[in-house]
Amino acid sequence: MQPLVIAKDLVKIYQAGEVEVKALRGVSFEIDSGQFVSFTGPSGSGKTTLLNLIGSLDVQTSGELIVAGQAVNQLNIRQRANFRGNNIGIIFQDFNLIPVLTVRENIEYPLLMVKPTPAAERHKIVSELMEKVGITEQAEKFPNQISGGQKQRVAIARALSTAPKLVLADEPTANLDKATSTRIIDLMKELKNQLGTSFIFSTHDPRVVSHADVIYVLEDGQLQTPTAENTMGHGGSK
Amino acid sequence: MESARIAFRNLYRQKRRTGLTVSIIAFGVVAVILFSSLAGSFKNMMISQITDSMLGHLQVHRSGYVESLDTMPLNMIMEEKHIDQLKKALAEISEIEGYTLRILLGTLLSNYADTTNIKLSAIEPGNEKLVTPLLPGRITQGKFLEKGQILLPNLVARGLDLGVASEVVVIATNVDGSVNGTSLIVSGIVETAVGPSGKYGYIHIDDARELLRMESLQVSEVAIRLKDAEKLTLVMNKLQTALKGITDDKGKPVFEVHPWKALSPFNNIANMIDLMTIFIQVILVTIVLISIMNVMLMAVYERTKEIGTIAAIGTPPSSIMSLFIFEGLFLGIAGAAVGNITGWVLVQAVKAAEMTISFGQSDNILLAPQISLSTMLATTFIVILVTLLGAIEPAYKASQLDPVEALRN
């Protein structure tokens, strides 16, 4: 079976006025379905840039990137929105829930606006997801009425509502305390095991990194040669 | 309609701003409704003052008569056979309520001591009352006209020191150039009205025929009243069509039909009122457009990160656009609704207050503002259309935001 993500010599150059910023300088890797992958590295090393490319929010300057069998740089803006809606769930560092919608409505949102789903099925999916992330009791609350950890649970449920092949999370625990961070990562891992959805997340936090099956270290836009330690979990639990 | 729900919630979230925007739009709508209903009632009132107190809605003359109206020429008058033809044509048109025959004549009026020029309209009293129902109301002293009597305009009565029951002599030159006179009794004093024939005196048409030694029936003008003043153009066209074929020995058309508008300078004022109504509407459109664009651009700017989020999770640009279009639409609908209700209530209040105004010599004319359903619907339609227009640009901007850029916010 083809890997879920194939990256070959990925280069991303930002044009900041006169100055060129080489955010990614030839990155190659493959990620299989059902993996729990972490990209780590110092600030400015290119983690966000890489996740944006994988998530088809942005396109590479050169190199090849195939996600779920699709060369995403060949899609136009509308097609990329559609591609994200069908294949990718996104979790944000600061949760980014829609403030005017309740917890339930936030999780339901993609099933109405992104991947329209019949009401009965929609309600079933939302209830099950709320149960899975442990947020059922907050269902009718608005985002400003719940804690950071609860918000991120809602965000995870929202990302999973369309049953994507891949969930991307850029520093999902950066705004959470240590204990909550660990619980959120555990939850993501558990959901990966239950649903078979692949997760790719970036983080600074070594304690969070240690939960990953596969760990990639970025430095100055390049992948560090994998060490024995950080490939330990490769191909591990599915 | 998830877009509509989110749009509604976003408006609800910004209660103060939403309230302010709705108020601004509503204020504009109220201004339009109040102005057009008041101006409209003022206009209608003035029009009916003019048509109902002297002109009638339509007038028929011999061709060329109106251009030389100042001299009231007796050689440009309709002959008996013309009158028969005209009566036949008028009988065919069901929208006509009635008509009256008039002879207009310039005369000398004497109280045996002093003499003055006076223009007279010689009328059929019964038909005249039907065509110009406000005429009897202009009589301030005495009563309406009978044969052998004269209704004097107040200025002439004052000038010659005449009152009800005074005897006067009227002297006129007939079509052959010979002079004749007759003595008449003043039946009443009539108030002057605004308009070209507002200072005329009135005598009975039979007295005029004797005075002018007319053997057959001849008249200067026929004034016509319609059942519905709004049907003016329709009736005018029908009548013109019916009279088109009637020509004199030289092959020229005998009749000329004029609507009241062509006979009164007041028509310009009426047009100006219409123009001002349009002007107020343009201001309304501008207010709505600017406030909607402003508030929507503000919303897009404030919610950039939210837009980035929903775009990132795959919301198509068209749905993002619809989110903001709905917001604008709701603001427009709410503004139009509040404005229409407030405007309607205010119009009823003005009506209930029975405000009066004076116009020309007549005062205590009741101001009766009317607001038609069609005006309210048209205003609503325009407001909603304009809010949509105002929301399109900000909504499009939102839909085109780059999610990566927007999320950095």
Ligand SMILES: Nc1ncnc2c1ncn2[C@@H]1O[C@H](COP(=O)(O)OP(=O)(O)OP(=O)(O)O)[C@@H](O)[C@H]1O
């Ligand atoms: N839009 C942009 N324009 C110009 N330069 C950019 C842009 N986005 C990122 N960069 C630069 O690209 C490099 C990589 O940035 P990126 O955000 O991917 O790093 P990161 O690993 O996510 O950092 P952090 O841990 O701080 O989030 C940095 O030098 C950054 O300044």
Ligand SMILES: [Mg+2]
């Ligand atoms: Mg980053």
